Amino acid sequence: MSHQRIELLAPLTGLIVPLETVPDPVFAQKMVGDGIAIDPTSNVLVAPAAGKVKQLHASQHAITLQTVEGIELLLHIGLDTVMLKGEGFRAQVKEGDTVRAGQPLIEFDAELIMQRGKSIVTELVITNGDKVAAYLPASGFARAGLTPALVLDLIVADDAASTAAVAVDAVVSDPVKVPNRTGLHARPAAVLANAAKTYKSDIKLLRGADEGNAKSVVGIMGLEVKYADEIKVKASGPDAQAAVKALVELIRSGCGEDCGPGVPPPAPKPPIKQVVKPHSSDPNVLTGVSASPGLAVGQIFQVRQDVIEVRETGANAQVERRRLDDALKEARQQLEALKAEIEDAAKAEIFAAHQELLADPDLLDIAISGISNGKSAGFAWRQAFTTYADKLARLQNEILAGRANDIRDVGRRVLRLLAGVKEAELVVPDNAILIAEELTPSDTASLDRTKVLGFATTGGGATSHVAILARSLNIPAICGIEDSVLQLPNGVPVILDGTKGTLRRNPSDAEIQQIRDKQAAQAEKRAEEQASAHHPAITRDGVRIEVVANIGGLDEAVQGVQLGSEGVGLLRSEFLYLERTDAPTEAEQSQIYTDIAKALGTERTLVIRTLDVGGDKPLPYLPLPAEENPFLGVRGIRLCLAAPEILRTQLRAILRAAPFARLHIMFPMIASLDEVREAKAILAEEKAALGVTAEIKFGIMVEVPSTAVMSEIFAREVDFFSIGTNDLTQYTLAMDRGHPKLAKQADALHPGVLRLIAMTVKGAHAQGKWVGVCGGIASDPLAVPVLLGIGVDELSVSVPAIPSIKALVRKLNRADCLKLANEVLQLGTATEVRARLAALAD
Numbered sequence: 001m002s003h004q005r006i007e008l009l010a011p012l013t014g015l016i017v018p019l020e021t022v023p024d025p026v027f028a029q030k031m032v033g034d035g036i037a038i039d040p041t042s043n044v045l046v047a048p049a050a051g052k053v054k055q056l057h058a059s060q061h062a063i064t065l066q067t068v069e070g071i072e073l074l075l076h077i078g079l080d081t082v083m084l085k086g087e088g089f090r091a092q093v094k095e096g097d098t099v100r101a102g103q104p105l106i107e108f109d110a111e112l113i114m115q116r117g118k119s120i121v122t123e124l125v126i127t128n129g130d131k132v133a134a135y136l137p138a139s140g141f142a143r144a145g146l147t148p149a150l151v152l153d154l155i156v157a158d159d160a161a162s163t164a165a166v167a168v169d170a171v172v173s174d175p176v177k178v179p180n181r182t183g184l185h186a187r188p189a190a191v192l193a194n195a196a197k198t199y200k201s202d203i204k205l206l207r208g209a210d211e212g213n214a215k216s217v218v219g220i221m222g223l224e225v226k227y228a229d230e231i232k233v234k235a236s237g238p239d240a241q242a243a244v245k246a247l248v249e250l251i252r253s254g255c256g257e258d259c260g261p262g263v264p265p266p267a268p269k270p271p272i273k274q275v276v277k278p279h280s281s282d283p284n285v286l287t288g289v290s291a292s293p294g295l296a297v298g299q300i301f302q303v304r305q306d307v308i309e310v311r312e313t314g315a316n317a318q319v320e321r322r323r324l325d326d327a328l329k330e331a332r333q334q335l336e337a338l339k340a341e342i343e344d345a346a347k348a349e350i351f352a353a354h355q356e357l358l359a360d361p362d363l364l365d366i367a368i369s370g371i372s373n374g375k376s377a378g379f380a381w382r383q384a385f386t387t388y389a390d391k392l393a394r395l396q397n398e399i400l401a402g403r404a405n406d407i408r409d410v411g412r413r414v415l416r417l418l419a420g421v422k423e424a425e426l427v428v429p430d431n432a433i434l435i436a437e438e439l440t441p442s443d444t445a446s447l448d449r450t451k452v453l454g455f456a457t458t459g460g461g462a463t464s465h466v467a468i469l470a471r472s473l474n475i476p477a478i479c480g481i482e483d484s485v486l487q488l489p490n491g492v493p494v495i496l497d498g499t500k501g502t503l504r505r506n507p508s509d510a511e512i513q514q515i516r517d518k519q520a521a522q523a524e525k526r527a528e529e530q531a532s533a534h535h536p537a538i539t540r541d542g543v544r545i546e547v548v549a550n551i552g553g554l555d556e557a558v559q560g561v562q563l564g565s566e567g568v569g570l571l572r573s574e575f576l577y578l579e580r581t582d583a584p585t586e587a588e589q590s591q592i593y594t595d596i597a598k599a600l601g602t603e604r605t606l607v608i609r610t611l612d613v614g615g616d617k618p619l620p621y622l623p624l625p626a627e628e629n630p631f632l633g634v635r636g637i638r639l640c641l642a643a644p645e646i647l648r649t650q651l652r653a654i655l656r657a658a659p660f661a662r663l664h665i666m667f668p669m670i671a672s673l674d675e676v677r678e679a680k681a682i683l684a685e686e687k688a689a690l691g692v693t694a695e696i697k698f699g700i701m702v703e704v705p706s707t708a709v710m711s712e713i714f715a716r717e718v719d720f721f722s723i724g725t726n727d728l729t730q731y732t733l734a735m736d737r738g739h740p741k742l743a744k745q746a747d748a749l750h751p752g753v754l755r756l757i758a759m760t761v762k763g764a765h766a767q768g769k770w771v772g773v774c775g776g777i778a779s780d781p782l783a784v785p786v787l788l789g790i791g792v793d794e795l796s797v798s799v800p801a802i803p804s805i806k807a808l809v810r811k812l813n814r815a816d817c818l819k820l821a822n823e824v825l826q827l828g829t830a831t832e833v834r835a836r837l838a839a840l841a842d
């Protein structure tokens with residue numbers, strides 16, 4: 001046998017009294033167990049040691065903790081207080097919670113308890129006394145969470161002692177390879193931290209020489225663990241072995257992310273922070289990165305973050321701790337309210353993540369230790385969040401570095417509460433273009449859209465939460481703009497082009513006027529077109545053309561219907577998940593397809609294109625191998641057939657939406673009939689497995705010349721075609737669709753492309769199949785007459801273009817269009833085609 005000594009801190013501030021003197025025989029005669037009592041002057045019961053909440057009494061007047069050493073502590077507030085049935089008690093923890101020494105457990109109303117004739121003398125009793133060799137109670141005045149009130153000599157069996165010794169020496173796992181494609185970013189870090197918190201042991205993640213607290217999201221993110229990095233789990237404490245085993249398994253399994261064998265290996269590098277900022281050669285144009293598209297003409301309004309003053313020295317540790325806890329609680333409630341204001345659930349998650357940061361043990365540890373060292377709650381909290389924000393901001397990984405802004409945001413929210421200052425209300429002038437080093441997600445979510453036309457920040461990037469919110473709120477925005485923007489005085493007129501990522505300062509009055517006139521004329525025309533948007537698009541000689549929408553999500557589906565769309569010709573399903581860092585589940589996908597289907601109703605066609613990633617469309621959660629020529633590599637259908645589980649999951653999710661939709665499924669990037677047959681077989685299998693009997697049309701995108709040339713052969717095996725002219729142009733002309741120097745030449749009105757469109761239509765019509773065009777030229781008014789002349793049956797256009805394209809079709813005559821098409825198909829260059837069409841449009 002050997003002994004181990006542990007100290008239990010006072011659970012309340014007050015006078016320590018011997019248990020025997022308590023006026024209750026149950027405690028005084030130690031029927032429950034030995035311990036101490038305290039006659040309190042404070043009213044927040046705190047944990048005497050680190051441990052887990054084993055039991056919280058329904059009346060919230062008593063709580064049992066199990067310490068890391070397995071000792072059970074009963075904390076009983078007052079005497080006979082069970083009779084109050086919870087009145088006057090407010091638990092701060094719940095059963096199963098892991099608590100730190102000094103952490104508040106139950107807050108109580110001492111006055112009320114006394115008014116009801118009850119004593120507030122509180123007991124701290126060990127209920128499994130068989131593990132205790134000796135009780136060494138302290139005496140005198142004690143401070144809650146600070147003064148040792150009772151020292152215990154524990155009985156440790158020799159073999160247990162040796163085990164304990166091993167545990168104290170720490171258990172370290174073998175290296176584990178991280179399978180997550182984007183490393184341990186916020187989401188898997190949260191899963192891992194939550195799992196680690198269920199163990200009593202102290203747990204660290206080791207990456208090379210660095211280590212981070214495995215119970216802290218910011219601690220894990222701060223390690224910047226990348227795909228295939230080897231990390232170790234180290235634990236010390238009573239359940240170290242079990243913790244290491246479970247956490248290693250969790251890491252191997254991807255911490256809740258799908259990292260299965262079907263998922264292709266990742267690109268070698270994570271997104272690297274843009275260090276060199278883009279710079280324009282025109283001194284009047286400042287350049288940044290497009291964060292949210294759109295054009296705005298307005299005046300500069302510089303936003304400077306107010307400095308929140310806090311005292312350095314605290315009153316006393318307990319008071320400061322209480323203030324911090326109150327502020328954290330209040331901040332949590334504010335975030336709850338903010339979440340409720342944001343309709344888009346995915347965006348609301350940003351604030352849910354902020355709520356989690358409020359309970360992050362690493363942040364709290366720094367703050368609490370600052371408080372214990374005599375600092376005020378505000379000072380200690382600021383120290384905590386700035387330390388972590390600065391640490392994350394220095395990381396190379398752009399996604400993780402972007403989260404520094406989130407920590408500052410939530411940190412300042414709590415700091416304002418501690419300093420008792422309200423968020424300074426921004427008095428923004430009309431037509432404001434906000435300029436700031438950084439805007440926080442909270443700032444962005446609460447912008448006054450009637451006054452703020454756009455914003456530009458010197459920090460951040462396209463993947464930042466601010467950029468995501470700006471897009472969802474439809475505010476043109478630029479991130480990472482040149483620092484000199486901060487020197488522009490308020491009121492300077494500017495034109496912000498969110499699409500190009502440029503800010504033109506001091507545009508001439510004529511330039512501004514020109515843009516405003518253009519906007520006014522367009523608005524007038526748009527109003528007219530919108531007035532007739534819900535009428536069908538029938539040419540003057542009676543040919544009906546279906547005008548449908550290209551969409552990337554539910555919002556656009558709804559907007560499309562409002563703007564007269566007759567359905568969806570292209571749901572770019574990959575767009576639903578571009579802002580996610582983890583793979584969507586089948587249920588999540590199914591929900592969104594069903595929502596979109598319901599928004600359209602069963603009268604409107606819904607064409608869902610299966611995942612089309614690769615080339616210029618990377619998915620954060622599905623990094624692709626570095627390829628010499630990604631546009632010619634494993635993209636679109638090739639990727640899906642190489643990783644069939646991804647496709648099958650998506651197809652099942654789509655099929656589950658079948659009862660709500662006039663459903664069409666379309667496969668992208670088809671180059672050979674083998675791909676069509678394979679995709680069809682997979683679809684048939686999933687359909688049969690789910691017992692779906694509804695008729696679902698099977699279509700393909702015509703984006704590769706081989707498919708256009710062989711369209712009649714393909715048409716025998718599919719129900720419809722949709723021509724993706726963006727890709728068809730790039731593959732026909734051998735010009736990268738995103739190449740800045742080739743942008744002008746990579747023109748879908750090139751006669752070579754038009755001839756392929758014509759071949760596609762001819763082959764399809766020969767087999768009685770319909771053809772749509774969903775590439776960019778379907779939305780181009782110049783191209784529409786030619787497409788009609790070629791015989792295209794459906795135009796799938798960007799949502800805002802729906803009313804104008806419908807209005808244009810109504811002005812055309814199909815017979816004239818046919819002549820025009822025959823004419824332009826004989827021309828030699830895209831320039832000639834454009835010139836001919838422009839002359840017609842004038």
Ligand code: PEP
Nearest residue numbers: 724725726727774775776
């Ligand atoms: C196209 O290639 O024209 C098309 C519509 O598909 P995406 O632009 O999504 O590649």
Ligand code: MG
Nearest residue numbers: 703724726727
């Ligand atoms: Mg395409």
